[in-house]
Amino acid sequence: MTTVLDAIVAGVREDLAVRAEQVSLADLERRVADAAAPIDAEALLRADGLSLIAEVKRASPSKGALAEIPDPASLAVAYADAGATAISVLTEGRRFNGSLDDLDAVREAVTIPVLRKDFMVTDYQLWEARAHGADIILLIVASLTDDELVRMHTLAHDLGMTALVEVHDEGETQRAVDAGARVIGVNARNLKTLEVHADTFSRLVPLIPPGIVTVAESGISGADDARMYAAQGADAVLVGEALVRGADTSAMVRSIVAAGARTEPEHA
Numbered sequence: 582m583t584t585v586l587d588a589i590v591a592g593v594r595e596d597l598a599v600r601a602e603q604v605s606l607a608d609l610e611r612r613v614a615d616a617a618a619p620i621d622a623e624a625l626l627r628a629d630g631l632s633l634i635a636e637v638k639r640a641s642p643s644k645g646a647l648a649e650i651p652d653p654a655s656l657a658v659a660y661a662d663a664g665a666t667a668i669s670v671l672t673e674g675r676r677f678n679g680s681l682d683d684l685d686a687v688r689e690a691v692t693i694p695v696l697r698k699d700f701m702v703t704d705y706q707l708w709e710a711r712a713h714g715a716d717i718i719l720l721i722v723a724s725l726t727d728d729e730l731v732r733m734h735t736l737a738h739d740l741g742m743t744a745l746v747e748v749h750d751e752g753e754t755q756r757a758v759d760a761g762a763r764v765i766g767v768n769a770r771n772l773k774t775l776e777v778h779a780d781t782f783s784r785l786v787p788l789i790p791p792g793i794v795t796v797a798e799s800g801i802s803g804a805d806d807a808r809m810y811a812a813q814g815a816d817a818v819l820v821g822e823a824l825v826r827g828a829d830t831s832a833m834v835r836s837i838v839a840a841g842a843r844t845e846p847e848h849a
């Protein structure tokens with residue numbers, strides 16, 4: 582059965598082939614050598630309190646258009662000024678209406694870590710992420726074999742980046758741990774069906790050994806959800822839709838950060 586994830590990845594591979602014709606791996610390697618050193622995002626996410634990764638997201642396959650975001654840089658600055666720990670930038674073009682230009686604009690504008698959020702299926706994309714200034718990359722376990730996961734995880738680290746390894750069920754969580762993941766994102770949205778289950782984090786977190794940074798992802802609507810995930814032991818939350826759609830983005834960022842700061846995990 583072809584899933585939504587398969588369809589997205591097929592489009593990503595086509596677009597990637599076009600870019601690889603224009604910019605060679607050797608070009609990317611040169612750009613990486615010249616790029617500013619990556620920021621240690623893992624350490625920042627691990628620090629006390631609940632970190633917020635605030636996302637620049639125009640559209641999604643589940644919701645369609647969310648927000649125009651004509652100026653991703655100013656949105657990212659608003660997130661950073663209000664207390665976000667890192668900025669996530671969707672660079673997938675077909676379903677999420679993002680681009681590497683968005684990543685460049687955000688990278689120029691902020692000094693906090695930037696996550697290149699895309700469907701990473703080849704090493705080329707990791708070089709590309711670093712060449713465009715990313716500090717964090719996403720590895721979606723559901724779209725990678727074990728060999729790919731281990732290889733790309735190693736490459737991300739060799740390039741000085743933090744890998745956010747994303748899971749949405751028990752089997753994927755085990756695969757992430759076995760691959761040596763140091764930061765695991767639990768996505769409440771199943772990318773094969775697009776259904777959101779808010780109990781996914783609490784179900785999977787007991788399978789994640791202590792010492793691994795945990796990120797609760799998707800469907801987080803504000804401070805109450807952030808407080809809940811902090812109490813369940815999350816180190817960070819990743820929020821997109823609620824921030825890009827909210828009337829007062831800065832106030833929402835501040836309230837999520839404040840909610841997390843006041844909550845001690847139940848099993849710290």
Ligand SMILES: O=P(O)(O)OC[C@@H](O)[C@@H](O)c1c[nH]c2ccccc12
Pocket residue numbers: 636638698699721747768798799800801819820821822823
């Ligand atoms: O907009 P939301 O529901 O707050 O979700 C943000 C983020 O979790 C979501 O964009 C996401 C999580 N994992 C992904 C993988 C690919 C694309 C998108 C995602």
